[in-house]
Amino acid sequence: MVLIVLATGVYFYVNRKTQSLNSTKADFEISAIKFLEEYSSDQALSDKKFLGKIIQVDGNLKDIEKNEEGFLTFVIGDLTSVSSVRCSIDTTVVIDESEYPVGTAITLKGECTGFNSDELGLGADIVLSRSVIIPN
Amino acid sequence: MLTTIKKDKHMKKIILLAIVLFLGASTNAQDKYFTKNGTITFDATTSTSPEKVAAINKSVTCVLDSKTGNTQFSVLMKGFEFEQALMREHFHENYLESDKFPKALFKGQIINSSQLNYSKNGSYDVTVKGQLTMHGQTKDVEANGKLSVNDGKISISSKFAVLLNDYGIEVPRLVSDKVAKSASIKVDCILQVLGN
Numbered sequence: 001m002v003l004i005v006l007a008t009g010v011y012f013y014v015n016r017k018t019q020s021l022n023s024t025k026a027d028f029e030i031s032a033i034k035f036l037e038e039y040s041s042d043q044a045l046s047d048k049k050f051l052g053k054i055i056q057v058d059g060n061l062k063d064i065e066k067n068e069e070g071f072l073t074f075v076i077g078d079l080t081s082v083s084s085v086r087c088s089i090d091t092t093v094v095i096d097e098s099e100y101p102v103g104t105a106i107t108l109k110g111e112c113t114g115f116n117s118d119e120l121g122l123g124a125d126i127v128l129s130r131s132v133i134i135p136n
Numbered sequence: 137m138l139t140t141i142k143k144d145k146h147m148k149k150i151i152l153l154a155i156v157l158f159l160g161a162s163t164n165a166q167d168k169y170f171t172k173n174g175t176i177t178f179d180a181t182t183s184t185s186p187e188k189v190a191a192i193n194k195s196v197t198c199v200l201d202s203k204t205g206n207t208q209f210s211v212l213m214k215g216f217e218f219e220q221a222l223m224r225e226h227f228h229e230n231y232l233e234s235d236k237f238p239k240a241l242f243k244g245q246i247i248n249s250s251q252l253n254y255s256k257n258g259s260y261d262v263t264v265k266g267q268l269t270m271h272g273q274t275k276d277v278e279a280n281g282k283l284s285v286n287d288g289k290i291s292i293s294s295k296f297a298v299l300l301n302d303y304g305i306e307v308p309r310l311v312s313d314k315v316a317k318s319a320s321i322k323v324d325c326i327l328q329v330l331g332n
Contacts, residue, residue: 018221047238052214052228067173068291068326071194086172088195088215113214114238116172116197122330125172127195129215 020090021132024054026109032059032077032085039115039126040083050112055128057085058107064097072097074108074131082123087131095133107134166255166329167203169290174198174325176211180300185314189223191216198325200290205249207264207292209242209323231305231315232271240270242277252283259284264294273303281323290327295320 028050030038035057039046059076062084066072072095077084087108089095100106110128118124174196181189194217197210213234218224228234244266246252252260260283268277281294297318300307307315 014222016221017219018217018224047235051235051238065173067171067175067194068324069175069194071173071175073173073195086195111214113195114212116210116212119199122170122172127212127215129195129217 018130020092021054021109021111021130022093024109026056027053029056029058032057033081035085035126036077036081036083036124040117040124043115043117047114051114053112054109055112056107056109056134057087057128058105059085061100061102061104061106063102064100066097074100074106074133076106076108079103082121083118083125084123085126085128087128090130090132093132100133107136108132109134167201168330169200169202169327170198170330171325171327172197174209174323176209176324177322178216178298178319179322180316180319182312182314182316187220187223187314189315191218191224191227193217196323196325198292198327199330200246200292200327202249202252202254202290205246207242207244207246207266209325211240211242213238213240213270226311231300231307237271240268242266242268244277246283252285254285254290257285257287262292268298268303270298271303271305275302288329292323292325292327294323297321 057076060079061074061076062079063075064072065075071091072089074087074089075084076087087110108131110131113127113129116125116127172195175192175194176196177190177192179190193211193215195212195215198207200207213232214228218227244264247263247265262281262283263278264281265278267274277296279294279296281292284291298321299318301317
């Protein structure tokens, strides 16, 4: 009997699907501007601190990008800066983009996948994956 | 009379030079293309695996210089998303060691770039040659692909194989019936002109 329970437990542990972050508590809560400042000043230290962690980030919505496969990215940060926090939206979550006008304040939660320094004059980016929108 | 003719020639040269410089300056802006939303999937599923060993990265940065054919891809490894949580953990923590090597980089050149017309709609077979740095190792890579020009946007797609061992990515024998020695990499990017 115990073996069956154990076996079931192991089965579910091994086969668990990646959950959406809606029910996961953030490791850090930070503004997009401060997040970019920290990463820009010391990337190695910031990677140690943030890489793989769940970050709740707030800022102004600069743009909503959709790639050819329909994957959405919410670009947030300071409207006057070229650097941004790019939040790749969790594909299991359905979003109505029209609910989020560009220029308004927004908060998202995602997993930090790292930093792209400014190489092309396009600004530096922090990229969050599996992002979900935190309702106001 | 002679002096007026000389002045005219001089003026013409200046005007011509100005036109050439202007054209040169405006075509420069059209030379570079980029995206920050490129997609790369990797698939290392064996024929005997009960589940798919695959992941997708949707935030790939790609830059292409149409003048030289030089192209660069930048991939944040933690951005590879897996359907299964355990597989994600194994790949990032054990095989790819994404904390130690957070970024993969490909720097190369489209070999037949000079034969491509980037200013007209069209589709071309291309070969890209360059170096891939992943998991701290750099190796030469040559891949075939397709480049299409569509209303000012450039789409690049390619599929090639990568031997995990070449990059020091060690897959334990315990899962070798599921995880293949060679991973199939699929690249899909749509680039827009830089500066717009």
